[in-house]
Amino acid sequence: MAIPLPDGLTTPALVVDPDVLDRNISRMAEASQARGFALRPHAKTHKCAQIAERQLRSGARGLSVATIGEAEAFARAGVDDLFIAYPVWLDAGKAQRLRRLADVVALRVGVESVEGAQRLGNAVRDSARAVEVLVEVDSGSRRTGVQPHAAGEVGKAAADVGLDVVGVFTFPGHGYGHDARARELAARDEERALDEAAQALRELGLGVRVISGGSTPTVGRWQPGTVDELRPGVYVFNDATQLAIGTCEVEDLALVAAATVISVPAPDRFVLDVGSKVLGSDRSSWVTGHGYLPRFPQGTITALWEHHAVVRLPEGVRGPRLGSLVAVVPNHVCTPVNLADELLVVRDREVIDRWQVTARGANT
Template identity: 70%
Template sequence: MRLPEGLTTPALLVDIAALEGNIARMQEAAAAGGFALRPHAKAHKCLQIARRQLRAGAQGLTVATLAEAEVFADAGCEDLFVATPMWVDEAKGRRLRRLAEHAALRLAVDSAEGARRLGQELGSAAGAVEVLVEVDCGIRRTGVAPSGAGRLAREARAAGLPVVGAFTFPGHGYAHDPGARERAARDEERVLGEAVRSLRDAGVESPVVSGGSTPTAGAWRPGIVNELRPGVYVFNDATQQAIGTCSVGDLALAAAATVISVPAPDRFVLDVGSKVLGADRSPWVAGRGFLPQYPDAVITGLWEHHAVVRPARGNEAPAPGTVLAVVPNHVCTAVNLADELLVVRDGVPVDRWPVAARGANS
């Protein structure tokens, strides 16, 4: 990423050429495999990016929270899947009923109790939403065993909820070993195949079968899965680059940071910290972020407003005042900390995009 001159740092920058290339490649890969693409918007939280994904051919958007769904629905995104099972109280029930009036809404369930509560709070609006049963394919987070999908579907239907299929998240594909991503994709297929059989035994025919993630994108193959929900691919990040799911040229987002101190030959300090990059560590990244201009340097320490960097042995530290790009370990948390993204093309600022769903976590 070429950095503009005269930047006030720190700032989050988006390379629009890399971004649009990432969107196009993922859409083409999904189409070639016969998959519907429903990208996860929690990675970018940005209306301008969502619209680009939809124009490229995405069927709709995935979101993590009800608040994210409200932001994108208010902006005209009409097909949304909230991929986190919710415990719906009265206030969330009111919000869901309003949201269902303005968008085609798909919701997640992974327990009979949650389904009954959802049906109770939706009331007469329950028939206006669709429900997917979440199954666990190995990440051991939320989700029922695949053999229990049909039983949960019956419970959900008894609560007045139309069940249209199942979904999972192969999050255990985040590994440096390329074989792990292949195994996660096959786990996803196996578990969803079992869930589909269980759903069909319960009378759910021609179901939506939804999976996919950015790390497992290269392992997709036509078959049981008919919808995919990758998210990070729009930007990629230091973790994706480290595990080999993208190249340096595919990194579309970075924080611009200035060298503010060179206190010793073995370290220099940048004016960017956890309040910009996020605090995520990564078992696959050597430090607390990646510097494309100094790929062998390591960010050894991260404070709220400081990043301490160790240059590679034999390399000199950059001079104070030098502006560098820092790619976050986990792009989703970095974006959620920013008010806006500075959009650049060939090193020239061309736009500013608000992070419209920043902090929309409830």
């Protein structure tokens, strides 16, 4: 059973095993260093100052974040090197916030359009520090990012308004798949796209100091060469999706939602006091149901309400008693963390610390 739960725990709650967490952080840091990659982990997964400190202490060069709000939260916590890995579209309020951030931290921002680059340049023109820019490239996930050959146009627009264009980045969302082949192909797509995009910048006389890629599924598939920075996020905790696609094992799961059995309406069915307001509502094509149950790996969370999770068991599997504690591994760990006020740190069935979710709800 992942993370043995303390008796008498008030549920629902998110519980972290610090030893598994530290092992995950160390393993990623050591692997990146051994293969020559800088590590800039994505903090949108954990949103927690104590975990950020662990990552930085293990050699991360800085943090990646998804929003200005997350950057503000980590800057207040003392992190001074941040990359907003997102094509931020600035309104007047966001422009003011970004200027304040640029005055106090080393700041990078993603752009993926000429118009977005121009708005960013106008917003930070009078900042005390230069804002660095990375052009986002679509390497196959079909989300945001320009086609690689168009990176030069966006980079030139950014340079023309006084921004320091330092490189390119991408997100390989298509690297999620049931087998290693999908991850391998996505990693190769990243390398080709980033290489072409970097060359497009160089042809216009723009320096390329950073070529940034990576995700938890593809990070182990990178070949040293084109890419020099990785941005995995989920690896600190892992989740039911990572377990299902084979990028982690049960012993690598560092976070669970602790829940109490509140109803046992039938021998093959029980109900937990954890719902979408704790687990999130993410479904995954790789996971059956709404989460993974380490104690009942053949069980399925078949239905999820705001405060209820209904679990069905195969015939012959004995279920838990009314009032007992059950651990649930979320399908996608980033969402539950964003919904929580704190993480309970548990070792040997005792709560040894409580970590505030520093950037909780920092979604703008």
